[in-house]
Each structure stands twice: as C-alpha cells, then as structure tokens.
Ligand code: HEM
C-alpha cells in the first residue's frame with residue numbers, strides 16, 4: 121500500500137513547543153494551593169497548617185534539585201538572573217524592545233527566587249516555633265507573620281506581571297503553566313518586539 125504523507129501545514133503540533141515539564145507545573149500548582157490554604161483556610165499553626173507548610177517545603181526542595189538536573193527551561197542555568205541578564209532585560213523593556221522568550225525572563229526569575237526564598241523562610245520559622253528553644257519567642261512569630269504578608273504581596277505582583285506579560289506578548293502564560301506548552305518562537309515575535 122502506498123505510504124501517505126501529510127503536508128507540513130497539517131502538522132499543528134509544530135505551532136507549539138514543550139516548555140514547562142510536569143515537575144515544574146506540579147511544583148507551581150502545589151505551592152499555589154499550599155500558600156492559599158495556609159493564608160486563608162487553615163487555622164494558624166494547627167496540624168493542617170503545619171502539614172501543608174511542610175508539603176510546600178518538600179515541593180521547594182524537589183524544585184531545587186530539579187533546577188540542576190531537570191529539563192532545559194527548568195534549569196537555573198537557563199534563567200538565573202545574573203546582573204548582566206537583568207540589566208539587558210530592563211533596558212530592553214525600557215525601550216519597548218524585549219522579545220518574547222520561552223523560559224523565564226530575568227525579572228520573572230528574580231520574582232521566582234524571591235518567592236522561593238520567602239517560602240523557605242516561612243518553613244524555617246514555622247518549624248522553629250515548634251522547637252523548645254523558640255517556643256513562644258515573639259520575634260520568630262513576628263517574622264513568620266511578616267514573611268506570610270510578604271509572600272501575599274509578592275504573589276499579587278507576580279500574578280499582575282503574568283497577566284500584563286500575557287497581554288503584551290499575546291500569549292496566555294498561566295495557561296502555559298497548566299499545559300506546559302508555548303507558541304514556538306518565530307518571525308511573529310520580532311513583530312511583537314518592534
Ligand atoms: C506556605 C507556608 C506558610 C504560610 C503561608 C504560613 C502562614 C501563616 C500565617 C499567615 C500565620 C498567622 C500569623 C499571625 O497571626 O501573625 C501563621 C502562623 C503560624 N504558622 Fe505558618 N505558614 C506557613 C508555613 C508554616 C509551617 C511550615 C509551620 C510549622 C511547621 C507553620 C507554623 C505556624 C505556627 C505554629 C503559627 C502560629 C504562630 C502564632 O501563634 O502566632 N507555618 N502561618
């Protein structure tokens with residue numbers, strides 16, 4: 121029987137590429153759920169709160185390892201916000217010339233690291249509150265509360281940036297964090313960046 125070859129135009133999969141692997145996506149939505157639960161649902165400091173907090177800590181630890189051994193855009197080396205990358209990105213933004221990119225932008229990566237650092241601090245101070253050495257120590261409780269407010273403020277900024285960047289680049293970034301796929305880079309991106 122003759123072999124049937126589909127024309128290239130019928131290959132719609134070529135239009136998008138895999139960017140966020142399942143570990144990155146699972147990590148993201150696990151920490152979002154954990155933070156929302158601990159900020160607004162569980163009574164502060166009780167068993168469910170501590171358990172959820174430790175799930176977030178476990179997700180963070182997994183993501184740290186995945187940032188070294190994971191897929192291309194999951195690796196810290198792919199997006200680590202070195203001063204040079206940040207300055208180049210801010211300058212391009214300022215001139216309205218930043219091109220759409222597949223992985224994290226330098227400013228996006230800064231936000232990601234800030235969120236991860238604050239969540240690590242929440243895990244640490246939460247754990248300390250349960251130790252004899254820090255039982256009832258006010259500064260530890262205050263710091264935990266301050267970090268909780270910080271994660272809320274940063275998350276609001278982070279979501280606003282995700283919405284603004286989605287509109288600017290004509291791509292639903294939160295949806296990409298669910299499906300893992302983004303539109304392939306092409307000539308059109310140069311148009312957007314102009
Ligand atoms: C996603 C991470 C976490 C978030 C967003 C979070 C958030 C909060 C918030 C908003 C409060 C109330 C603070 C206040 O009233 O001033 C609180 C209290 C508390 N949290 Fe967490 N928390 C997290 C992780 C943890 C962990 C991992 C533990 C312990 C293992 C923990 C233990 C506690 C305790 C014992 C309190 C009561 C402190 C007090 O009596 O004032 N938290 N947390």
Ligand code: HEM
Pocket residue numbers: 144147148151152155156183194223224225228232233235236275278279282293294295297
């Ligand atoms: C507590 C709330 C949140 C926290 C702590 C958080 C944290 C993070 C972190 C750490 C990353 C980096 C992911 C990685 O590479 O592993 C990230 C990426 C991302 N988050 Fe969130 N996030 C939160 C809420 C949200 C929400 C509600 C949305 C959607 C509306 C969202 C949309 C995104 C998007 C689109 C990216 C990828 C950014 C890019 O394209 O470079 N996040 N977030």
